[in-house]
Amino acid sequence: MAFALLGMSGALRAASTNTALIRSGAALAGDDVDFTLADLDLPLYNGDVEDAGYPEKVETLVAQIRAADAIVMSTPEYNKNLSGVMKNALDWQSRFSPGPLTDKPVAILSATAGRSGGELAQFSLRHCLTPFGPKILQQPQLHIGSNYDGAVFADGQFVDPKGREKLAEIMQSLRAVA
Ligand SMILES: Cc1cc2nc3c(=O)[nH]c(=O)nc-3n(C[C@H](O)[C@H](O)[C@H](O)COP(=O)(O)O)c2cc1C
Numbered sequence: 001m002a003f004a005l006l007g008m009s010g011a012l013r014a015a016s017t018n019t020a021l022i023r024s025g026a027a028l029a030g031d032d033v034d035f036t037l038a039d040l041d042l043p044l045y046n047g048d049v050e051d052a053g054y055p056e057k058v059e060t061l062v063a064q065i066r067a068a069d070a071i072v073m074s075t076p077e078y079n080k081n082l083s084g085v086m087k088n089a090l091d092w093q094s095r096f097s098p099g100p101l102t103d104k105p106v107a108i109l110s111a112t113a114g115r116s117g118g119e120l121a122q123f124s125l126r127h128c129l130t131p132f133g134p135k136i137l138q139q140p141q142l143h144i145g146s147n148y149d150g151a152v153f154a155d156g157q158f159v160d161p162k163g164r165e166k167l168a169e170i171m172q173s174l175r176a177v178a
Contacts, residue, residue: 001032002032002033002034003029003030003032003033003034003069003070003175003178004034004036004067004068004069004070005026005029005033005034005035005036005068005069005070005071005072006035006036006037006038006064006065006067006068006070006071006072007019007022007023007025007026007035007036007037007038007071007072007073007074008022008038008040008071008072008073008074008086008089009022009037009038009040009073009074009075010040010073010074010075010076010082010083010085010086010121010125011075011076011083011085012040012041012085015156016076017076017111017144017152017153017158018074018075018076018109018110018111019037019074019156020111020153020156020157020158021074021109021111021142021144021158021167022037022072022073022074022109023035023037023156023157024157024158024164024167025072025107025109025158025167025170025171026072026171027157028164028167028168028171029171029172029174029175030171030175036064036068038061038064038065038089039057039060039061040061040085040086040088040089041057041085042055042057042058042061042088042089042092043055043057043058044088045088045091045092050095054092054095058092058093061089061092061093062092062093062096062100065093065100065101065104066100068104069105069178070104070105070106070107070174070175070177070178071101071104071105071106071107071134072106072107072109072171072174073086073106073107073108073109073125074108074109074110074111075108075109075110075118075121075122075125076110076111076112076118076121077110077112077113077114077116077118077120077121077145078121080120080121080124081120081121081124082121082124082125082128083121086125086128087128090128090129090132093132094131094132099132099133100132101129101132101133101134102132102133102134103133103134103135104134104135105134105135105137105174105177105178106129106134106135106136106137106174107137107170107171107173107174108122108125108126108129108136108137108141109122109142109144109167109170110122110125110142110143110144110145111144111145111153112143112144112145113145113146114145114146115145115146115147116143116145116147117142117143117144117145117146117147117148118143118144118145119143122141122143135177137170137173137174137177139173140166140169140170140173142163142166142167142170144158144160144163148160148163
């Protein structure tokens with residue numbers, strides 16, 4: 001049976017390095033992986049919108065989370081935190097019961113410009129996930145930023161050899177939890 005892996009990227013731009021990291025992780029996760037990249041280009045959470053009925057994209061996201069065997073999230077660091085895009089998606093899914101993320105295996109990645117490679121963004125994403133009770137993979141961790149030399153991304157893929165080894169390890173650990 002296929003392994004359903006959902007990717008959630010905290011960056012919306014087409015050339016996002018976070019999305020590239022997720023895609024590379026999915027490719028390293030095994031031949032039986034059925035990968036879906038979630039669309040997090042959602043309306044901002046607004047109680048009036050919710051009262052009028054959940055936006056279709058939100059319903060789709062929640063269904064994708066429920067159907068996933070595991071999730072890989074990657075966020076850029078925006079002002080030392082997770083991105084608003086990711087936080088908004090977490091806020092929308094939190095309005096559903098039972099909680100879509102309860103006991104869901106989740107791996108956290110980050111790709112940013114700074115030297116810490118998004119360590120603080122990962123920390124804040126972990127913190128934001130705690131109310132929902134997912135099984136968050138703690139180790140190994142991968143922080144991609146100016147701490148890596150040379151061409152780390154090319155053609156929409158994460159190409160650093162050592163980093164890819166760690167990413168493969170993360171994906172195997174995630175599968176072991178699932
Ligand atoms: C509003 C804003 C705030 C940012 N703050 C940080 C930061 O605190 N630390 C950091 O390392 N990079 C920061 N950056 C750089 C982003 O992390 C970088 O552009 C990242 O590669 C974006 O991810 P993407 O390639 O997936 O779009 C910031 C960028 C923006 C637009």
